[in-house]
Amino acid sequence: MLTAQKGDPNWWRGAVIYQVYPRSFQDTTGDGIGDIRGITERLPHIASLGVDGIWLSPFFTSPMADMGYDVADYCNVDPMFGTLADFDAMMAECERLGLKVIIDQVISHTSDQHPWFIESRSSRSNPRSDWYIWADPKPDGTAPNNWLSIFGGPGWEWDGVRKQYYMHNFLASQPDLNFHNPDVQDAMLATVKFWLERGVHGFRLDTVNYYFHDRQLRDNPPMVYDPHSTGLETDTNPYSMQHHLYDKSQPENIEFLKRLRALLDEYDCRTTVGEVGDGDRSLTTLAIYTSGNDKLHMCYTFDLLSPRFTAEHIRSVVSKCQEIVTNGWVCWAFSNHDVVRHVTRFMEHAGEREAVAKIAISVLSTLRGSICLYQGEELGLPEAELAFEDLRDPYGIRFWPAFKGRDGCRTPMVWDVDKPLAGFSEGNKAWLPVPAEHQALAVNGQENVESSVLNHYRRTLAFRKAHPVLLDGDMTFLDTTTDLLAFVREKAGERLLFVFNLTRAPQDFALPAAMAGATPQPMPGYDPPVEDGVVKLAALDVFCARL
Known part of the structure; x- marks a missing residue:
């Protein structure tokens, strides 16, 4: 261990x-x-x-x-x-x-086979009786409220021993625990x-x-x-x-x-x-x-x-x-x-x-x-x-x-x-x-x-x-005129520009004047050309540069 x-x-x-x-x-x-x-x-x-x-x-x-x-x-x-x-x-x-x-x-929640639930459902007076979410039915016998299960149907299941409903956000065999206890x-x-x-x-x-x-x-x-x-x-x-x-x-x-x-x-x-x-x-x-x-x-x-x-x-x-x-x-x-x-x-x-x-x-x-x-x-x-x-x-x-x-x-x-x-x-x-x-x-x-x-x-x-700036460096998005995802990551003097073309057509990205001196730092698998300050991105392409 x-x-x-x-x-x-x-x-x-x-x-x-x-x-x-x-x-x-x-x-x-x-x-x-x-x-x-x-x-x-x-x-x-x-x-x-x-x-x-x-x-x-x-x-x-x-x-x-x-x-x-x-x-x-x-x-x-x-x-x-x-x-x-x-x-x-x-x-x-x-x-x-x-x-x-x-x-x-x-x-x-637990399984309904968990010993805690087996004990809880056995009576209204056992030591774990309120370890789960139990509630009385409405006068007409229906569930206590309108809560639903993610897996379909009401979020409540009737138990004939306690004569109460218990809550379950998922399956009826997954009763919810009562964290108020x-x-x-x-x-x-x-x-x-x-x-x-x-x-x-x-x-x-x-x-x-x-x-x-x-x-x-x-x-x-x-x-x-x-x-x-x-x-x-x-x-x-x-x-x-x-x-x-x-x-x-x-x-x-x-x-x-x-x-x-x-x-x-x-x-x-x-x-x-x-x-x-x-x-x-x-x-x-x-x-x-x-x-x-x-x-x-x-x-x-x-x-x-x-x-x-x-x-x-x-x-x-x-x-x-x-x-x-x-x-x-x-x-x-x-x-x-x-x-x-x-x-x-x-x-x-x-x-x-x-x-x-x-x-x-x-x-x-x-x-x-x-x-x-x-x-x-x-x-x-x-x-x-x-x-x-x-x-x-x-x-x-x-x-x-x-x-x-x-x-x-x-x-x-x-x-x-x-x-x-x-x-x-x-x-x-x-x-x-x-x-x-x-x-x-x-x-x-x-x-x-x-x-x-x-x-x-x-x-x-x-x-x-290899670039710690990507772990927790600042992230600033750039405005683009096309459907490009562009941002700068910056930390401790390192600044990296990323431009992602997530479309299925070629796109141009004009480098802002302040980034004219950017040095391409290609991400693995991507190296689009830069012509007169314009990055020529193919479909599903990536540009990265050091600023």
Whole structure:
């Protein structure tokens, strides 16, 4: 077991974190499901990218109704993934390779198989009777209020033993904990301490703004949409038809986050990254949760996890973030285990898959903040097309075919272009299919191709690391007359200009007079010509210069 870490306490600031989805990374037992030993086996690949650490999606004991986000034991490894000894061995290998380890901490809710909930539902008078959110029905027997579940239907489930409803933001088998009870907070902090003592470097906090609910159980008002808005559609999932004023993002959360931060501050070099899903309030919530150096270290939102890959959208999101998040910190990402892979979201046709994959990481690596990469994006993997009978995601099964769920981005990692199941497993079948299109893009097929997406990622992340200004330097956008994304990064005397042409047509960028003496500093894979002070950018091209 590892003990307290030494080193740079701000290592997370500007860090590059690689997300591993354990059941889809590497199987070493032949059961078609990835495991912790498989992660350990493949750590050299992750280290070769030049990242600073890994984020592990849940591996805790669970009935797996929601792929491990329904936890039944916070302090153990599910046998599907291995043992605590396997985890410790993985930690030791990460330390050898210089990789930090962040684990997913899912504390807003548990599984209905957790001993706490089994006790809580047994009566109204047991010691844990109010560890979850219980409420009496209305006189007509209906739910206490209009709150909805993200996974469809009411956010309440009737329990015949207690003759009450309990709240669940997700599946009915994922009851929400009552954080208004200080004993619940203490119990959760004890699980965090367990993993801190085991040497983990930090926590990705699932649904971090969902911990508290309105004590009065007031109804959420309807969401009022601007007819000209390009925001979320409301006709697939009714959850987005409500303005979620009362079932999440409550003010009491601030004090709990301070308690959590105080615990982490007892250990060296630890960090937290919160997941904030809060509609158009997300950046404001992020700013509150990361301000003051006494709550979360950083958060990410869903703002860049949209289908929009335009200069206007990126400039708008990042500018708004800089305006609102004045003394906090953001973690940017284009993909994760909950959204369609960004290559598919961003490309206009299959023929530009590789070009889109390359320019996406080039953009991401130059933004001010930390960044997360999702396994497989370094190969330029598109979203997998799956049949309904192959789905395992309850979210997708519930809303099919309008919404196909999250399984398309969770298919197994592809390692070998020739082996069955692309080298993911030596078994006969993987838990999700391995698309032939993915296998053709496997790691060993790209490893020795200089121009591959994989090697572009390595060179781009090396470029980011070679220029500390990209980690936390100031970022100033330039006005452009075309759909170009242009900004300057500046710190300690180093000034770099970046211009991204995210359109599918050539564009000219006239260097401002004050930048006439700029010295081209090409980003990996890009070197557009400059003629008489005008940068001649091809489609999906990048210009970089030292000022």
